[in-house]
Amino acid sequence: MNMLNRTRIAMVSGTGIARRALVFAVLASLAAVSVPASAGHPARPDLGAQTRRFVEQYKVSPERDARDMANLRRVLSPAFFRALDAAFREDRETSAQDPSAKPPHADFTFICSDGSMDGYAISSVRHVSSSSVDVIVSFYDLYRGETYRWKDRYRWIRTPAGWRLDDIECEIDRPNGRYSMRKAIDHG
Numbered sequence: 001m002n003m004l005n006r007t008r009i010a011m012v013s014g015t016g017i018a019r020r021a022l023v024f025a026v027l028a029s030l031a032a033v034s035v036p037a038s039a040g041h042p043a044r045p046d047l048g049a050q051t052r053r054f055v056e057q058y059k060v061s062p063e064r065d066a067r068d069m070a071n072l073r074r075v076l077s078p079a080f081f082r083a084l085d086a087a088f089r090e091d092r093e094t095s096a097q098d099p100s101a102k103p104p105h106a107d108f109t110f111i112c113s114d115g116s117m118d119g120y121a122i123s124s125v126r127h128v129s130s131s132s133v134d135v136i137v138s139f140y141d142l143y144r145g146e147t148y149r150w151k152d153r154y155r156w157i158r159t160p161a162g163w164r165l166d167d168i169e170c171e172i173d174r175p176n177g178r179y180s181m182r183k184a185i186d187h188g
Contacts, residue, residue: 044133045163048122051135051154054165055120058110064088077157077166083186105185111139112152112170112181118142123151131158136172150174 054075069088073081091103111117123136135154140147153169171177 044127047133047135047156047163048125050156050163051137051165052122054110054154055137059117064091075165077159077164079186080164080166080182083182087185108185110168110181112168112177113139113141113148113150116141132156133163150177 057071069085072084076084087105087108091105094101094103117139118141120137120139123138126134126136128134133156135156136151137154138149138151140149142148150171151173153172154165155167155169156163157166166182168181170179170181
């Protein structure tokens with residue numbers, strides 16, 4: 001083996017070791033970042049991003065079909081889902097009894113105010129406890145040259161099945177606007 005080949009082998013071997021060391025260092029730093037601060041609890045998901053996905057998916061009224069309800073069951077807490085399911089059942093019963101009557105929850109939407117909005121932003125994510133997180137969402141709606149603004153609080157709780165949306169507290173920045181969406185539709 002000539003000297004040039006030995007040098008190439010040494011350079012390749014050295015580069016391989018350096019590369020492996022770099023990969024190990026990167027993986028070790030990622031592992032350190034992803035370890036949850038509270039041992040024994042899984043890492044909390046990005047609930048700001050999860051709220052954003054929820055608002056995007058349900059910025060109009062839910063379809064109320066079996067597929068949409070199955071999706072909502074995976075996102076909402078058991079208490080919020082039961083209240084919503086009961087409200088939608090009440091609407092179906094009202095329509096069956098009198099097709100011309102407007103069901104009580106016909107205008108239901110997960111967006112507070114009147115259900116319309118032109119834009120929103122996640123204002124803050126506040127960790128209330130190890131099992132509860134509040135995400136504040138700032139909305140705005142443009143109507144006849146005016147801009148209307150309000151904030152809603154999305155309350156996420158840790159359940160055995162993971163993090164679920166437990167309530168939306170509407171218009172928290174308005175003196176007479178604050179109300180619980182779950183309680184507003186819950187009759188039980």
